[in-house]
Amino acid sequence: MTVGVEEEFVLVDPRSGVTAAEAPRVLELLKDERGVVAEFLRYQVESVTGICRSLSEVRADLTRLRGRVAEAAQDAGCVALATGVAPFARVSPVTDDPRYRRLADRFPRLIGEAGTCGCHVHVGVPSRAVGVRVLARLRPWLATVLAISANSPYVDGLDSGWASARYPLWSRWPTVRPPSAWHGTAGYDAAVDGAIRGGKAIDARSVHFHARLSPLHPTVEVRIADVCLDVDDAVLLAGLVRGLVGTALAEERRGVPLPHVPDVLVERSLRAAARHGLGGPGVDVLTGVPVAHERLAEDLLVHVRPALRATGDLEDVRSGLWALTARGGGSERQRALRAGAGTPADFVARLAATTRGGDLERKAAQ
Template identity: 55%
Template sequence: MDAVSGGAVLGAPDMLRLIEDEPAITQEFMRYQIETATPVCAGLGEVRAELGRLRGLLAGAADRVDCVLVAAGVLPFDAPPALAAVTDEPRYREIVNRFPALLSSAGTCGCHVHIGVPSRELGVQVLSRLRPWLPQLLAISANSPFALGQDTGWDSWRHPMWSRWPTARPPEIWADAGQYDAAVRSLVDSGAAMDPRGVYWHARLSPRYPTVEVRIADVCLSADDAVLLAGLVRALVATAVAEFREGRPAPAVPTVTIADALSAAARHGLGGPGIDVRSGEVKPQQQLFLDLLDHVRPGLDITGDTDEVERLAAGVVLGGTGADRQRELRTASATTGEFVVALADTTAESRAAQLTVDGHGW
């Protein structure tokens, strides 16, 4: 983004040329977007270190091409004409040809967490068991309250924008990998997706890696937020594997109920009402987040991440989500440029949460 006006800068190609020897940083759909991907990490400390390193590299490259790096789910201010901003790459050109009406929804930024699983069959069982918790993952990661210079009234404006794509929806419950693959083929054959990579379920089996890929979150404003998300997703997968091996069935939650809960999470974030998908009742979103933490406690015991996730969760509950902090920074900023620089500083900051917690006594 431009450090004065907040407008999008088509600087990603120039930044990539400056750091062309870094394979973990790649181009994205729009030339004002850039993607980082950590290597496979064995623990949350590695995740934090890699995110900090990659964000630092990009912040330095952005400075050299006269812009700043900001992690936000959507552009807070004006974007250039969409077609002129598309990266000149065959896959992206084909997407433009097939879905021209959705081009304005293509410049959003998400955070995808991949967790390795030993088989695709087990991965399908994991998807069925983690799908009810997707709204809570969205609520804590919401980080896109502003668009076109205005407060949208949503904590994650990215979610309704991205949900315009025909396959951007919650996963279903599939009995096995055969059913899953048939669902993918049906979407591709019908033209709803260009290929399996274009099936944008909020959680899916990765078409490229032996992982469960959870795609519901906005890109995280701080590295700590992303570490929390990674820890929760890994614990959700570990808990789901344990439930399957114990013979516990997947919760039979209607997909429409999950979609309604996701909409509530996107609008209100962690601070407002949410929908308990198991009962259909409206409850405080913060209580539903605490329910998630209780649910994944067996998984946290397996992964060894209990203390770290508790600390980071306390930081979000007490300090707010990315959307909350964006609003606070804008209120405290005298000018657009001051706000943009504050967002960039938060994006590049790499630190571990220092809060000490006792259970959920926050």
């Protein structure tokens, strides 16, 4: 199974932390780099890995692209941050692109909160019909994926009280919802076409299910995650999502019945994951019983273990999950970075260094 990762970043002023509408300049500096593209707002850019066959390829691409974005941002007089929501004040200039202008015209009241940043993991599937059934099998695990990635505690300079403040902001868009348990492509296509005809989306690309069939590639695209704070977490996320898709494909081959997961429990579990993150309480969507998210993450690892073993990812994913649990999720680490920072500029520097990783993070923390 091939895997690819898209990461969205915010650009901010290095002194105030206020968003900086410098994406056009950053992209001009990176005009030789096909893996960095424009996003909806001019204080965002997105990186796109190649089609990868191993997590080592994913890691290499993510590391290289984060480095290039960081260098171009510095040359443009700003800083690139991997956080689900810009932590300080946000301005909202829309990127000068016909499709983005159509979105802005259709949903003008949502523009001010539109600049959230996610991590989208694509996994190749053999057909759209199989992909639709894979989506149904992902439903019980979407909240755990969100809890593992939750990385947006700050909004407008204040602690939002959420591990993923991106989740409630992003959920205001009319098509942002979990995938249904469709049994075939007819049901899926009817849901997408209905959203477009009903004015909830301008095209298939703006139908933002938490997990969907990619409108552009032969993949299942899992979109629920915040952009991860560092490369290690992003690689872990990619491995877990590929493991989930691989497990779903294996269940399809064996004829395992689709899980019955009530929509209300999926929504409850997602909200708990967004509120508390990996270190807090969650909801077991199969029983409705409150369970610690760390326990649900362990259950997820057990669930995907055969698929991870088949792709050679088991040790990388297992050690990555243990490390994440030990050091805390992105939101916890952001709060620790903020607590140790004397000024917005200091916090931005620490967050930028963590985004890029390596020795820079350790130096910023000293």
